[in-house]
Amino acid sequence: xxxxxxxxxxxxxxxxxxxxxxxxxxxxxxxxxxxxxxxxxxxxxxxxxxxxxxxxxxxxxxxxxxxxxxxxxxxxxxxxxxxxxxxxxxxxxxxxxxxxxxxxxxxxxxxxxxxxxxxxxxxxxxxxxxxxxxxxxxxxxxxxxxxxxxxxxxxxxxxxxxxxxxxxxxxxxxxxxxxxxxxxxxxxxxxxxxxxxxxxxxxxxxxxxxxxxxxxxxxxxxxxxxxxxxxxxxxxxxxxxxxxxxxxxxxxxxxxxxxxxxxxxxxxxxxxxxxxxxxxxxxxxxxxxxxxxxxxxxxxxxxxxxxxxxxxxxxxxxxxxxxxxxxxxxxxxxxxxxxxxxxxxxxxxxxxxxxxxxxxxxxxxxxxxxxxxxxxxxxxxxx
Amino acid sequence: xxxxxxxxxxxxxxxxxxxxxxxxxxxxxxxxxxxxxxxxxxxxxxxxxxxxxxxxxxxxxxxxxxxxxxxxxxxxxxxxxxxxxxxxxxxxxxxxxxxxxxxxxxxxxxxxxxxxxxxxxxxxxxxxxxxxxxxxxxxxxxxxxxxxxxxxxxxxxxxxxxxxxxxxxxxxxxxxxxxxxxxxxxxxxxxxxxxxxxxxxxxxxxxxxxxxxxxxxxxxxxxxxxxxxxxxxxxxxxxxxxxxxxxxxx
Numbered sequence: 001x002x003x004x005x006x007x008x009x010x011x012x013x014x015x016x017x018x019x020x021x022x023x024x025x026x027x028x029x030x031x032x033x034x035x036x037x038x039x040x041x042x043x044x045x046x047x048x049x050x051x052x053x054x055x056x057x058x059x060x061x062x063x064x065x066x067x068x069x070x071x072x073x074x075x076x077x078x079x080x081x082x083x084x085x086x087x088x089x090x091x092x093x094x095x096x097x098x099x100x101x102x103x104x105x106x107x108x109x110x111x112x113x114x115x116x117x118x119x120x121x122x123x124x125x126x127x128x129x130x131x132x133x134x135x136x137x138x139x140x141x142x143x144x145x146x147x148x149x150x151x152x153x154x155x156x157x158x159x160x161x162x163x164x165x166x167x168x169x170x171x172x173x174x175x176x177x178x179x180x181x182x183x184x185x186x187x188x189x190x191x192x193x194x195x196x197x198x199x200x201x202x203x204x205x206x207x208x209x210x211x212x213x214x215x216x217x218x219x220x221x222x223x224x225x226x227x228x229x230x231x232x233x234x235x236x237x238x239x240x241x242x243x244x245x246x247x248x249x250x251x252x253x254x255x256x257x258x259x260x261x262x263x264x265x266x267x268x269x270x271x272x273x274x275x276x277x278x279x280x281x282x283x284x285x286x287x288x289x290x291x292x293x294x295x296x297x298x299x300x301x302x303x304x305x306x307x308x309x310x311x312x313x314x315x316x317x318x319x320x321x322x323x324x325x326x327x328x329x330x331x332x333x334x335x336x337x338x339x340x341x342x343x344x345x346x347x348x349x350x351x352x353x354x355x356x357x358x359x360x361x362x363x364x365x366x367x368x369x370x371x372x373x374x375x376x377x378x379x380x381x382x383x
Numbered sequence: 384x385x386x387x388x389x390x391x392x393x394x395x396x397x398x399x400x401x402x403x404x405x406x407x408x409x410x411x412x413x414x415x416x417x418x419x420x421x422x423x424x425x426x427x428x429x430x431x432x433x434x435x436x437x438x439x440x441x442x443x444x445x446x447x448x449x450x451x452x453x454x455x456x457x458x459x460x461x462x463x464x465x466x467x468x469x470x471x472x473x474x475x476x477x478x479x480x481x482x483x484x485x486x487x488x489x490x491x492x493x494x495x496x497x498x499x500x501x502x503x504x505x506x507x508x509x510x511x512x513x514x515x516x517x518x519x520x521x522x523x524x525x526x527x528x529x530x531x532x533x534x535x536x537x538x539x540x541x542x543x544x545x546x547x548x549x550x551x552x553x554x555x556x557x558x559x560x561x562x563x564x565x566x567x568x569x570x571x572x573x574x575x576x577x578x579x580x581x582x583x584x585x586x587x588x589x590x591x592x593x594x595x596x597x598x599x600x601x602x603x604x605x606x607x608x609x610x611x612x613x614x615x616x617x618x619x620x621x622x623x624x625x626x627x628x629x630x631x632x633x
Contacts, residue, residue, distance in 0.1 A: 149439070150432050150437070151463055152462075154482050
């Protein structure tokens with residue numbers, strides 16, 4: 001029982017830890033923990049939907065506890081050309097200083113550098129896009145698209161950095177350029193397509209969703225939390241939790257049955273003893289309660305030992321991290337680092353042992369009922 | 384007995400021949416396209432792009448040669464003047480004067496909006512794709528203002544690399560396309576191009592005002608009005624070249 005409880009503590013902590021990292025790092029790549037968007041933008045993104053006066057909204061958002069960064073963006077679409085080669089790509093105008101705190105693309109620059117606040121005609125592009133265009137750091141790309149007012153958006157940008165996220169779509173189809181330049185190119189001056197929000201942690205920002213939603217309503221924009229930004233990730237995690245919950249449930253049931261079986265056997269072996277107790281005048285219910293208490297003590301001790309072992313192992317690996325460097329390529333697809341850390345929380349520590357304890361306590365009713373119906377004569381003869 | 388059989392055969396053949404004289408959808412469509420495009424054309428066009436919160440007017444000149452080659456050059460407003468698009472066969476290039484650069488459009492971009500309008504690059508040269516990649520049938524015919532109006536449905540051939548699930552044409556018996564409705568892959572109508580005015584232009588009847596309306600967006604359309612047109616003249620070879628796209632010689 002102690003081993004089962006320890007295992008549950010560790011597995012649950014590991015799962016919560018990994019999923020937490022997975023969520024945060026996926027959101028950290030580009031989405032942010034939440035976003036302000038113009039109404040209807042998610043269904044039909046386009047320059048004709050924009051946030052007017054994003055600076056005021058950003059100022060108000062930063063005043064809310066839990067929000068540490070609000071990064072305005074202009075999301076355009078353009079043909080990127082270099083010589084004979086041309087490809088369609090998403091063009092994102094970003095505020096370099098704020099963007100750095102929301103998106104991890106800045107940290108993924110493998111060649112050259114990320115955008116800097118003083119930059120004007122610069123761009124950072126994904127590695128596949130750079131390869132397709134055959135452009136390297138220092139080279140120029142031509143951008144041609146449609147601006148918000150229907151006119152032609154045209155620009156020439158100097159590539160200062162090439163990033164590699166390991167996510168093919170990102171590396172193939174995104175160019176980031178300075179916000180002010182993008183606002184100028186796409187006729188979006190004083191406007192933003194979206195505002196990405198980040199906090200110290202996802203939980204911290206989720207706690208601030210209510211005041212953020214009020215703020216969004218006041219400014220007639222939509223607030224999308226992480227489940228709306230990454231619905232596929234949300235559903236995948238929900239499915240994962242559901243399937244592993246089934247696994248845990250099986251484990252709990254098996255453990256509970258093993259304990260009950262042992263106990264029932266010992267009750268049967270002690271039937272003569274119970275008969276003796278009955279004969280000297282002890283009430284059946286009292287004997288039942290005694291056995292039930294024995295069971296409870298056993299379960300409590302087992303769970304406590306399991307909790308201790310599990311928590312110790314978990315906090316050790318939480319400190320050290322578990323190395324999965326052999327799976328680095330696979331993990332990076334999900335935005336995960338090669339070293340994973342379980343997260344020991346009160347919930348992850350107590351749910352497993354608690355479930356075992358509860359199962360044993362409830363299952364203990366069976367021997368209790370059995371003893372409650374014993375009579376002294378039959379008990380002493382039966383054994 | 385033998386002559387009866389011969390007679391029956393003759394009658395059957397005659398019946399078949401009679402059925403064959405019903406309008407041939409392929410021929411109607413091809414004639415309409417030939418009429419619209421002619422051997423070559425040079426037109427002066429005003430384009431109005433309407434959106435819920437703004438409207439733009441652009442002036443442009445368009446030249447075509449045969450079924451596949453076309454050149455469009457914008458004249459006004461100043462902000463867009465000098466932008467030009469060249470289509471040669473399946474390839475499309477755009478020239479932007481601010482960049483002073485010619486850019487070849489990737490195939491994936493051909494369905495993007497052309498100059499912010501409701502037309503795509505694909506629409507530009509009235510690509511003959513609709514004739515070669517689709518099968519056609521006459522779905523209905525009606526009488527309207529003294530003309531027969533054929534309704535022709537074009538459905539893509541199996542595996543054809545096309546965008547639309549179906550295109551329905553209304554074509555008048557004098558080879559003018561009156562209406563074109565584009566259906567998406569779920570066969571829901573996506574947008575409609577309507578001829579609003581027909582007049583004599585360059586010695587022929589021509590749809591001088593047409594409006595493209597996307598059916599999924601409210602209060603949004605693009606109208607093209609042709610004010611001048613010359614058809615079937617000789618076009619110099621240099622005209623449809625990249626160097627002429629970048630440095631117009633006229």
